[in-house]
Amino acid sequence: xxxxxxxxxxxxxxxxxxxxxxxxxxxxxxxxxxxxxxxxxxxxxxxxxxxxxxxxxxxxxxxxxxxxxxxxxxxxxxxxxxxxxxxxxxxxxxxxxxxxxxxxxxxxxxxxxxxxxxxxxxxxxxxxxxxxxxxxxxxxxxxxxxxxxxxxxxxxxxxxxxxxxxxxxxxxxxxxxxxxxxxxxxxxxxxxxxxxxxxxxxxxxxxxxxxxxxxxxxxxxxxxxxxxxxxxxxxxxxxxxxxxxxxxxxxxxxxxxxxxxxxxxxxxxxxxxxxxxxxxxxxxxxxxxxxxxxxxxxxxxxxxxxxxxxxxxxxxxxxxxxxxxxxxxxxxxxxxxxxxxxxxxxxxxxxxxxxxxxxxxxxxxxxxxxxxxxxxxxxxxxxxxxxxxxxxxxxxxxxxxxxxxxxxxxxxxxxxxxxxxxxxxxxxxxxxxxxxxxxxxxxxxxxxxxxxxxxxxxxxxxxxxxxxxxxxxxxxxxxxx
Amino acid sequence: xxxxxxxxxxxxxxxxxxxxxxxxxxxxxxxxxxxxxxxxxxxxxxxxxxxxxxxxxxxxxxxxxxxxxxxxxxxxxxxxxxxxxxxxxxxxxxxxxxxxxxxxxxxxxxxxxxxxxxxxxxxxxxxxxxxxxxxxxxxxxxxxxxxxxxxxxxxxxxxxxxxxxxxxxxxxxxxxxxxxxxxxxxxxxxxxxxxxxxxxxxxxxxxxxxxxxxxxxxxxxxxxxxxxxxxxxxxxxxxxxxxxxxxxxxxxxxxxxxxxxxxxxxxxxxxxxxxxxxxxxxxxxxxxxxxxxxxxxxxxxxxxxxxxxxxxxxxxxxxxxxxxxxxxxxxxxxxxxxxxxxxxxxxxxxxxxxxxxxxxxxxxxxxxxxxxxxxxxxxxxxxxxxxxxxxxxxxxxxxxxxxxxxxxxxxxxxxxxxx
Numbered sequence: 001x002x003x004x005x006x007x008x009x010x011x012x013x014x015x016x017x018x019x020x021x022x023x024x025x026x027x028x029x030x031x032x033x034x035x036x037x038x039x040x041x042x043x044x045x046x047x048x049x050x051x052x053x054x055x056x057x058x059x060x061x062x063x064x065x066x067x068x069x070x071x072x073x074x075x076x077x078x079x080x081x082x083x084x085x086x087x088x089x090x091x092x093x094x095x096x097x098x099x100x101x102x103x104x105x106x107x108x109x110x111x112x113x114x115x116x117x118x119x120x121x122x123x124x125x126x127x128x129x130x131x132x133x134x135x136x137x138x139x140x141x142x143x144x145x146x147x148x149x150x151x152x153x154x155x156x157x158x159x160x161x162x163x164x165x166x167x168x169x170x171x172x173x174x175x176x177x178x179x180x181x182x183x184x185x186x187x188x189x190x191x192x193x194x195x196x197x198x199x200x201x202x203x204x205x206x207x208x209x210x211x212x213x214x215x216x217x218x219x220x221x222x223x224x225x226x227x228x229x230x231x232x233x234x235x236x237x238x239x240x241x242x243x244x245x246x247x248x249x250x251x252x253x254x255x256x257x258x259x260x261x262x263x264x265x266x267x268x269x270x271x272x273x274x275x276x277x278x279x280x281x282x283x284x285x286x287x288x289x290x291x292x293x294x295x296x297x298x299x300x301x302x303x304x305x306x307x308x309x310x311x312x313x314x315x316x317x318x319x320x321x322x323x324x325x326x327x328x329x330x331x332x333x334x335x336x337x338x339x340x341x342x343x344x345x346x347x348x349x350x351x352x353x354x355x356x357x358x359x360x361x362x363x364x365x366x367x368x369x370x371x372x373x374x375x376x377x378x379x380x381x382x383x384x385x386x387x388x389x390x391x392x393x394x395x396x397x398x399x400x401x402x403x404x405x406x407x408x409x410x411x412x413x414x415x416x417x418x419x420x421x422x423x424x425x426x427x428x429x430x431x432x433x434x435x436x437x438x439x440x441x442x443x444x445x446x447x448x449x450x451x452x453x454x455x456x457x458x459x460x461x462x463x464x465x466x467x468x469x470x471x472x473x474x475x476x477x478x479x480x481x
Numbered sequence: 482x483x484x485x486x487x488x489x490x491x492x493x494x495x496x497x498x499x500x501x502x503x504x505x506x507x508x509x510x511x512x513x514x515x516x517x518x519x520x521x522x523x524x525x526x527x528x529x530x531x532x533x534x535x536x537x538x539x540x541x542x543x544x545x546x547x548x549x550x551x552x553x554x555x556x557x558x559x560x561x562x563x564x565x566x567x568x569x570x571x572x573x574x575x576x577x578x579x580x581x582x583x584x585x586x587x588x589x590x591x592x593x594x595x596x597x598x599x600x601x602x603x604x605x606x607x608x609x610x611x612x613x614x615x616x617x618x619x620x621x622x623x624x625x626x627x628x629x630x631x632x633x634x635x636x637x638x639x640x641x642x643x644x645x646x647x648x649x650x651x652x653x654x655x656x657x658x659x660x661x662x663x664x665x666x667x668x669x670x671x672x673x674x675x676x677x678x679x680x681x682x683x684x685x686x687x688x689x690x691x692x693x694x695x696x697x698x699x700x701x702x703x704x705x706x707x708x709x710x711x712x713x714x715x716x717x718x719x720x721x722x723x724x725x726x727x728x729x730x731x732x733x734x735x736x737x738x739x740x741x742x743x744x745x746x747x748x749x750x751x752x753x754x755x756x757x758x759x760x761x762x763x764x765x766x767x768x769x770x771x772x773x774x775x776x777x778x779x780x781x782x783x784x785x786x787x788x789x790x791x792x793x794x795x796x797x798x799x800x801x802x803x804x805x806x807x808x809x810x811x812x813x814x815x816x817x818x819x820x821x822x823x824x825x826x827x828x829x830x831x832x833x834x835x836x837x838x839x840x841x842x843x844x845x846x847x848x849x850x851x852x853x854x855x856x857x858x859x860x861x862x863x864x865x866x867x868x869x870x871x872x873x874x875x876x877x878x879x880x881x882x883x884x885x886x887x888x889x890x891x892x893x894x895x896x897x898x899x900x
Contacts, residue, residue, distance in 0.1 A: 004862065004863045247714070251674050
């Protein structure tokens, strides 16, 4: 148009370049921050005065894929960690439960081979004491573990509530900023970071509204945030961990019964599955083991009129064992050796061979033979005979006590290995997605430096225009004297 | 043919060139004035008699209004520039009808948009929510930006759009035993639950619990309660008050959409608020229960965070919850012959006898240009051009003065013929 117009354009261009350099500087400063997303300077051509705006590099689909995988991997990793802790908790210094049971059986066989030897009888009672102690302490450890898991659930729920409150504040700032056309990139970075942390706890889905507003839902259509954050409440039952639950907006989080699916839905779901399924299941198995021991070693009335009574093993609900037909909760916590067999309590291990610890009518060896082995042998074979376990535990009526005990440990080990494997795969996926995402939106120093070189050239060219126009005008001034 | 005539011709030439020089001076002194339009000079011949008698030159001034000045960015959002045709209308409180292209408006202490000379920008009020019809200079008001907080508005209209699980269990037992959510009993059974936020008259939020229950193969019951009436945080039923609203939706199980005969909206009386009409026409049957939209209008009181003037000239106030309120519309004016406008101190123009009547309109319509904010239109004077003009004027003046000198020397000769 005219020299003056050229001058003004050069002026605007210089101004623009200096602002772009400041964007580059900001990018370079935050190059190491994983939560910082590269800023891009954009010239808006819509109005002819080249208004300058900053945009934030975005890859929304990759971001949501990454968040989904983070939900899966955090849940899977937590499940694997908890199962690892659990299996270490149940492996004792005295040996595994199945090992101790095998030793008890072996000891019984030795006693059955020479029933007259009371020292062997005492050895059996000693092994029985070890087994009872182990089962009891395992049950206590499980209760303690359930307590720990319950408080972790409470912590995660509290964390989620705090994240939702922070999210509310940041969301408001974004809406207000967008309305008056301010640069809200920092707030958007912060919001992304909060969403990432939330995704590790529960699966999050977003609904975008105008002006940058967002509505958050979790699985099953439950609202977590809509203009205001919803309440997250954890209900922990200290006695029965299967009643633990977390309520979001008054609706309980639905937890899958399958451990792997629960783990795929975030940390809260993994912890709740552990509280609701794994731990009660393990406790039930121990209780059933205790019941089987008590019933196997029980004494029955030879005339079949009086009810069966507890023999070597008893519990705090004894001595009548006639009612032990199905699972009795918390039986394993009070499993103990009957004092009538303990020489330290004035009893004798002979009742193991003869029966009669509960009275004369329960005496098996009525003739008083010293080498009476019938009762001992029947108990030894009972270890390998199918026992009527409660159908809710794995195995039901087709397992023997020994197989049941071995089966419990095998299942625990399988679960541990499989959870570790799932966690490995899930975290590998997350790592790879995070890397791809980072390559797309985070700062690449080489790119920024190259941009800086370009900007320097631009600046030089614009200032050249200014000096050329200045020279031209100077010539005119000269001509006018 | 007379020498006197020649001298007078050269005098008229010198006058013309001095007029030209004065317009150059004017232009150069205003080369940085925003909104300034370059003044030019037109020359025309003056014929005084037939034959070879010399005449002269007459001048007339023009204003190069058509030439657009370059807009530059400023930091104030109330600085405006017009891209295209049109003038801003300003008034000094008593008289209006002043037109200008200089848009350096700032808010004064009362919220009026004033330029550095104290003139207020004028436009039409949008208080009724309707775009006013321009009607000449009548109806123009001074634009006043008020930053009062947005008063609370009770919710009146909402949308609830969700996908319902087409494989969900049909709660026939609950239907016969009257334990549906609409019955408000402790053991109520429902298929899905979500919540929405609505606002009552004072702007306080009211949380509404929405229950959806499948009561028959193609029928779903939608019931809404006030969350504040819930029995406890974990066990909501029975609520302290009856349901705010309930309806039964009929779906076409083949397509998943609502049947034409099904109710498609629900009217909910918000406690302490207005009657909220929730549109349910977007409900569908699908794979799993997902909420797509739970929007309700209305807002709590929120403070104003900024003003914005868009390219149609609408002056709006932005509030912190993201809503806007349109206050005024900036009026633009034009005349049939803008080059004949009378310039007035303050980079303004007024109507003259030759310019024609003022026509008022809005940016973007009727041939008017668009308004951009945070910009100022610079002067359309080019210094190089002015300096060249100045050199030309100087040389022409010198040439004319030479003619005068020659004429006067010849006069000398003639006068000295007679002793």
